[in-house]
Amino acid sequence: MTEVPPGYFLALAGLLFTIGVVGVLVRRNAIVIFMFIELMLNAVNLFFVTFARMQGNLEGQVLVFFVLVVAAAEVVVGLALILLIARRRASLDVDNVRLLKW
């Protein structure tokens, strides 16, 4: 086990989560936005593992598996939706998807 205090791992996880948030806000390609959402999920996994280490039980590590299953299901459905959008219009730019905008 490492002697690095858990606070540094928490800082890394938080910074990665922030990068994910900024990426979702800044980028316009639907697939790239989706990858930043994956980055946020990964950062949360690091939080869980670090908290498991701080708490001294394995429940945090088990929670990572649930996050993983939800992420896999989300990726499959999301990529299918992106495929459908791409089939209908040539670009994946999310600014172009504004049919419901008044």
Add this chain to the structure above:
Amino acid sequence: MSLDVLVFGTMFVVTLGAGLAMLFAHNAVHVALLLVLTQIGLAVAFLLQGAFFVAAVQIIIYAGAIMVLFLFVIMLLGVDRREALDEPLKAQRPLALALGALLTAQVLYVAWQGVDLAFVNGGEAAIQEVNSEAGNVLGLARVLFGRYVLPFEVTSVLLIVAVVGVMVLARRIQTVSPTQEADAQQQTETEEVAV
């Protein structure tokens, strides 16, 4: 400086650097590959904290399966070209950066508070004990199939729903009715005879 600190420092720089580079990469394929690098760095972070099985799963499922799916869709759609990073909405980018700076400040403040947080329930010594006695996998299995067996079963329902949903979403609807098909077949047969 011990080896642990060295490994952590390298992992920290590589992971954060790859994450930041994701923001500035023009090409969707580059973003995907940088995300793989970030995930491998996170797997090292899991290893450092005694989560051996989670680290293996992270590499196999995230960096392996899920990212291959992403790359497959990127190539299938042919969006692996250079993408313009300029923003048509004027206020959005400054607002996003301001929000990001705010979040960063909050995260660093909270982490600074948490550096000296006490370990509870024996802290990492307890995890070390489980890992060395029963093994990480056995310890995880005891928790997963003991206390969390109902949520575990519910996730199987979630996966089934996702698979069925994607099949309904992605199939192309056949609009040809059986009679039309028969007509078309008859027509080709007569054409063949005519030839």
